[in-house]
Amino acid sequence: MSRLSFRQLLFAAFILTTGILTATSVQALLTLEHLARLGRETAAQAIALTEQSQRLSERTLAMERSARQFLVLDDRVFRERYAAARDEATAALQVLNRATPEFASQLADEWTAQAQAAWEVLQAGKRRKRDGHAVVYRAFARMTQINDSLARESKTEIGSRNDALLAELERQRRVLGVLVGGAVLLAAVLATCFGFLLSRPLRRIESAIGRLGEKRYDQPIVVGGPADTRRLGQQLDWLRQRLADLDADKERFLRHISHELKTPLAALREGVALLEDEVAGKLSDGQREIAGILQQNTASLQNQIEDLLRYNTAAFDAQHLAHSKVDLLVLLQDVVAGQRLQWLARRLTVEVQGESLIVQADRDKLATVLANLLSNAVRFSPEGGTVRFTLSCAGRRVRIDCIDEGAGVAPEDAARIFEPFYQGVRQAAGARNGNGIGLSIVREYIAAHDGSVTLLPRQAGAHFRIELPL
Template identity: 85%
Template sequence: MSRLSFRQLLFAAFILTAGIMTATSVQALLTLERLAQLGRDTAAQAIVLTEQSQRLAERTLAMERSARQFMVLDDPVFRERYASAREEAAGALAVLNRATPHFAPQLADEWTAQAESAWEVLQAGKKRKRDGHAVVSRAFVRMAQINDTVARDSKTEIGSRNDDLLVELERQRRLLGLLVIGAVVLAAVLATCFGFLLSRPLRRIERAIERLGDKRYDQTIVVGGPADTRLLGQQLDWLRQRLASLDADKERFLRHISHELKTPLAALREGVALLEDEVAGKLSDGQREIAGILQQNTASLQTQIEDLLRYNTAAFDAQHLAHSKVDLLALLHDVVAAQQLQWQARRLTIDIRGDSLVLKVDRDKLATVLANLLSNAVRFSPEGGSVRFELSGDQGCARIDCIDQGAGVAPEDAERIFEPFYQGVRQVAGARNGNGIGLSIVREYIAAHDGRVLLLPRPAGAHFRIELPL
């Protein structure tokens, strides 16, 4: 089966399911045809038995009437009528004998003997005057009795055949019902099996693509199933290796360029500092202003370079955690105190809610996470506003919520807000734009702790939630 393609397996599943339903339909049609033929045969036999029973009774009555007329009138025509009626009655009796398997042969023989005895009387000449009437009367009385018996046996035979037909109908109904149920169950089993065989590789491909999207390049991608899905799995694994190589090249480039820029940047900053200190001579007001601009921009450039180095370091450090027992409430207070000058400068109020909660985490990395969230909240909050931290834990999960009163995250930025170097459309007016790595570092460190960070919808402001397993 692994040599077949996805389309071939799908076609095979369709053919098998359609074949089962077609075979069931054909069997049902054949069964209905057999039952219809059986019904037709039973009806035809019932008509034959009824007609021949009536014919036998009518011909016997005609024989009796002809015999009595002959004995009174002595006209040979009536004897010939008797013979003709006798021949027709014998034919009806033969048909009944063939159509009724349980017909008693002695009844037919006795009927024939009684008809023969009456015939002998009709041919006896003058002797019939003396004892012929009695013989004929006895013969026809017995023949009438035999006719009644034959009629009853015919009705019994018709009823028996109708009962047999009903029994066969019920048996075929049960058999057909079992066949339909079996076909439906078999088709369902086949559909389930093929669905499982075909959907499992698709689920693996979906998970592999999700891992590639999350930059988890350390797991080899193996996809089983049909030949084309296995080939697709091999191509995805090649893509994983290629992306991992490109990501490693990107990190090496960032580290190299950052370190290479630090040396000339340090010389620039030192030169600007010497100018400001008037080591090379006294500066005019215009020159001092230019030196101040140079100092400000070299400091900004140094900050950008250090942020690049910090992001590369964070991506590496996320794989090496130093766990220890940490009180999250105390850690929150420490982080808020460390940035007291920044939030006090904007006249913000920092509100921390919740009880003490101890987790086994990497204290430094979690402090970096909280510091980045607080720094963003301070940067985007309006002056005189407030930032609220809420600490809670339930259902095996610790939650840290950070809620501010800023402009919030635009809907079009929600899906990409945690990507490195991505900057949203809502920026603080008049402030230097960030480099877009703060939240990406938050996601890296929280994912390393088997947790997750979420951006929750909020009418105004931003609401970030960190979830860590207890």
């Protein structure tokens, strides 16, 4: 099956399912044709039995009339009529005998004997005048009884055949029901099996694409199934390796360029410090102002380079976690206490709500995540505001909500707020603008823990929610 393509497997599934349903339909048509043929045969036999029974009775009556007329009038014409009626009655009797041999044979022999006795009377000459009437009367009386018996037996036979037809119809109905049910069940099983065989490679491809989007290049991509999905899996694995190489090149470039920039930057800062200390001579007010501008910008540039190195380090550290049991409530309280001076300086209130929840995680990286969220909330919150952390449990996942009362995130920034080096349009008034890597580090570390971080809509302030496996 692995040699077939996705399209060929779909076609095979369609052919098999269609073949099963077609075979069932053909069997149903054959069954209906068989039942229709049995119905026609039964109806024709019933009509034949009824007609021959009636014909036997009519010919017997004609024979009796001809015999009596011959005995009275002694006319050969009536004897010939008797003979002709006898032949027709005998033919009808033979039909009844063939249709119902199990019960009509004895009655037919007796009827033939009585008819022969009457015929011998008609051929006896003068003796017929003395005892002919009595013999003919007894013969035809018995023949009439035999005709009635044959008529009843014919009706019984017709009823039996109708019952047999109904029984066959019921049996074929059950057989057809089993066939239809089996065909539907088999088609459902085939559809389920083929659906599983075809959907499993698609799920693996979807999972592989998700890992590529999350920059998880450490796991090789293997996709089974049909030939074309396996080729696609090989192409995705090649793409994974290529992206891993590009990501490694990017990290090396950032690391090298950052270190290369730090050396001349250190010389610049040292030179500006010497100027401000008036080592090269006394500065005028204008020169001192220029030296201050240089000092401020070199410090800002150094902070940006350090942030760049920090993000590069965080992207690498996210792939190497040191798991241990972490009490999230205790960790949150420690992070809040660690930034106590910052939020007290802005006269903020930081609340931690919820119960103690234990997770398996990297404590240091989770502390960095919570510290970045708190730092952002402190920087954007108005003086006298409140920052609230809430711990809760939803099923098998832990939720950490961080809510502040700041300006919030602009709607146009919501989709890109977790991208590295991206800064939204709403910045804190009077505060130094960040480099846009805090939230990207949060996303890196949370994704490494198989969790998620999202920005929830809120009319005032920002609301970030972290979910981790319990």
